[in-house]
Structures are given as structure tokens and as C-alpha cells.
Amino acid sequence: MEPVKVGLLGLGTVGGGTLNVLVRNAEEIARRAGRGIIVSHAAAREYDPSLLDGIDQVEVSDDAFEVVKNPDIDIVVELIGGYSPARELVLEAIENGKHVVTANKALIALHGNEIFAAAQEKGVTVAFEAAVAGGIPIIKALREGLAANHIEWIAGIINGTGNFILTEMKDKGRDFADVLAEAQALGYAEADPTFDVEGIDAAHKLTILASLAFGIPLQFDRCFTEGISKIEPQDVAYAEQFGYRIKHLGVTRKTGEGVELRVHPTLIPERRLIANVNGVMNAVLVNGDAVGPTLYYGAGAGSLPTASAVVADIIDVTRTLTTDPGNRVPHLAFQPAELADIPILPIESVETAYYLRLTAQDRPGVVAAVAGILGDAGISIEAIQQKEPAEGQTEVPLVMLTHRVREGQMNEAIDRIEALDSVSGPIVRIRVEHLS
DSSP states (O other), X not given: OOOXXXXXXXXXXXXXXXXXXXXXXXXXXXXXXXXXXEEEEEEOSSOOGGGSTTGGGSEEESOHHHHHHOTTOSEEEEOSOSSTTHHHXXXXXXXXXXXXXXXXXHHHHHHHHHHHHHHHHHTOOEEOGGGSSTTSOHHHIIIIITTTSOEEEEEEEOOHHHHHHHHHHHHHXXXXXXXXXXXXHHTSSOSSOHHHHTXXXXXXXXXXXXXXXXXXXXXXXXXXEOOSTTOOHHHHHHHHHTTEEEEEEEEEEEOSSOEEEEXXXXXXXXXXXXXXXXXXXXXXEEEETTTEEEEEEEEOSSHHHHHHHXXXXXXXXXXXXXXXXXXXXXXXXXXXXXXXXOOBOOGGGOEEEXXXXXXXXXXXXXXHHHHHHHHHTTOOEEEEEEOOOOTTOSEEEEEEEEOOEEHHHHHHHHHHHHTSTTEEEEEEXXXXXXXX
């Protein structure tokens, strides 16, 4: 049987890793796929041949559209990243009857609905395992392994840069800016780290996970996103005193009112396994009604871990080349006609517990006034600590944990507390999830 021919768009970190895995593990891959898989063409403007196995057997061009239109190519692998020209290349590949594999979470989160509709019409597959959590096979788990379940909620550490920063802040008491600079020096964070530290990268991935879990269209624009740049070492330390760790978490949950879709710093009880995922590692916790909680842990980025997921997709597509399109696993886990128009809840309607830190005058009656405002808003306090004032200071940190309440109620209470003469500056608010 003729080998399957792959056109590889991009020979950077992931593209190079994909070529190397396909060449080094060619025999094992052929045994699994039922036929050989070779990269016959690639598109790249700059690459280092010394780092690429078998590159002398690949026809390399600087024109990605030329590769996409090549009639000999069976599968196009898009590893350029970004929104454009990735979108145009993928749609052109589909129009030419090519199957597509991509690691591009931004592309899928923003343009996936359009791309999957085009693929459905042309009878081709678009595979995207590497788009979420690198080498962790979370897409396959949701689409296939957990298909018997009503997925109730997902909580994930799905950005390694943010997790590295918070780990360093916890372990060494360092400031956010200091650790971010190190992350950039180590290559974990880009020169412009906005996508990582402000949660946009995680929101792309969470959007995809929510669609797979609940059978809803991709709706990145409705994902609430809050970054970690305002987290201070004192909050990390106070959280530990309460028995919690701070993680930059993506949470999606189906309720009777709609679907929660949110990325933000979160206090998690330190006894939870996911609270102990450190450094640049990723982890996704999925709760199904039949299976209960399942945890998926591993490398969320990097050349070979991501290439592992890309090549797994190439093998999957190869196995289905002769399969009737109607019998393939649907792109978003549910049959296209069965996607549900369930509303995405605004953050004001979401219910969580809260960590609050405020700076107050060290005088009688302040704690009572704060507690009274929370009580009037129907918010119960679980724990409260008043710290000692620094020498010569008349203000003290007041730190508390609350029970679960709607965000809208908490916003009103915070506004009232910040208006007190005895309270100075904005209140620090971090959401709390027990994941039980």
C-alpha cells in the first residue's frame, strides 16, 4: 500500500519535532497506522537542517499555499500558529479535499465553527489534539473515552507559563515581575507574555474543552478571562495559611441556567492532586456523572510532547482515510446537528466561594462593619484573619474566605466595603473552587 503523504506547514519547534518523530518512529507508526506515513513536502522560510531528521527527503518550499494545493498531499499539518494565514491555509486545504491536522488552539477557538462546517461539507477530517495541553490526550479522552458520560465540569491548569510563575511565587516568595522575567529568559514566556499571563491562551483551550464536553458551538468571545499579573506574594502566603494553593485555572461547568466558561486565578485546597501540579506542567480534571473525577497530567508544550499529539492525530486520520465520513468521530464529539444552543453565563451569574484581602484601619469595629456588609448581602464568612500591623503602621491586612455566593452579590458587597472610611485601596478578590 502506498504511504500516506503529509504536507507540513512550519518547521519550527513543533514542526521540527513532528518530522523527527515521524522519521525516528516510522516503523512503529506504520505498524499502528496500517501503512507508512512520510512527510513529502514542507513549507518554511527559515529552518535548521541539522536539527531535522530526514529533511533531505522532503521537498521544502517557502510557499505554504503551494504545499496545500499539491495534489499528491493526503494530509496537511498546520503548525504555523496564529489566526492568519493559518485560517486561509486550512480552508484552502479543505477546499482541495485534504485532511487537516493542527496544533493551533487560537485558530480552532475563533474559527473552528467555520472550519468544521467546511470540513463536514467536503467529507474531510480536521484533527486538533495538540491544540490543548500539548502531549496530554485530553481531546481524545473527551470525544471517545468519556463518551458515555454527562460531563459535569472541567477544571484545568492549561498554560505552563502561568503555572511556572505561580509555582516560583509559592516556593520562593518571589514577585510576579521577577519570575516573569526569568520565564522569558528560559523561553517559557514570549517577549510579549500577554496571551500567557492574562489568560488568553488558556481561554482558547478552555473554549475547545467546553464545546467537547457539553456539545455547544465554540464561543471564545464569551469566555471570562482574568490574568495573574496582580497576584502578590502575600496572597500566595495567606492562601497557604488557609490550606490552599493559587492556580491559574480554566473552569467550565454545566448548570441548570447555562454553561460557565471562565479563566482566572483560583484558590484550590492543597490536598487536591491538581493543586500540586507545579512548574510548566499541565493538568486537566474532568468530572463525569458515571466515571467521577479523572485527572490528565503531562507536558503541555515543547517540541516532542506536542509532536506526540500531532503524530497521533496523523495516525488517526490515516486509519480513517477509507472510512465513510458519516462514521468518523465528530469534530466536537457530538454529531453536528446535535450541537445545543446553551447560553454561556456572564460572570455575574456564576457562583463561587471567595478569598478577600483588604487593608483596614487597626481600630475597634472595623471587622464588625465588614462582616455586617457581607451579612446584609447574604454572604457567609468561612474564616477570617486580622494580621499584625507593621511597626509604626495604623493599617492592617484583613484576610477572609467566604462561602459560595453569586458574583453579582459579591460585587455589590465589595463596592460597599471599599466605600468605608476605615478601608483603603481596592479589595483583592480571588475565587475559590473546592473541586469536590
